[in-house]
Amino acid sequence: MNTLIAGLRAVHYAALAFGAIGWLIPVKGVLIAYLVFLTLLVVQWRLNRDSCLLDNAESWLRHGQFRAGPANPNEGAFLANLVHRVFGIMVHEPLASRLIYIVMAVFFIFGAIHLAWRW
Numbered sequence: 605m606n607t608l609i610a611g612l613r614a615v616h617y618a619a620l621a622f623g624a625i626g627w628l629i630p631v632k633g634v635l636i637a638y639l640v641f642l643t644l645l646v647v648q649w650r651l652n653r654d655s656c657l658l659d660n661a662e663s664w665l666r667h668g669q670f671r672a673g674p675a676n677p678n679e680g681a682f683l684a685n686l687v688h689r690v691f692g693i694m695v696h697e698p699l700a701s702r703l704i705y706i707v708m709a710v711f712f713i714f715g716a717i718h719l720a721w722r723w
Contacts, residue, residue, distance in 0.1 A: 612658060612662055612665070613662070615658065616682065619658070620683070620686075623645065624711070626715065627711050627712075627718055630722065632719065632722050635719040639719065642715065654701045656679075656682060658682075659682055660679065662676060
């Protein structure tokens, strides 16, 4: 079970890395996939009440519940917790969600410009 959770966490970090730097990859197909990925990511966050399905899956594996609330502090706050661990800056809701959406919009625009430039 711990291996599965560690794998899920690795997928989460990989998705975060792709979301942050995918717009830099100079391949049309990757840029298209990146724009689709960001769109689907934002849609699933909105439909899932600003929580990631990967966090929900981790809650299910660890606690037997799709939403584990306080038992899984990353649920709905993965990026805010990562920023706190790495930089020591505490970002609380709802500011954390707003910042995430703004950053995602900026990365989407960068990706779209890069794709248009490559077209």
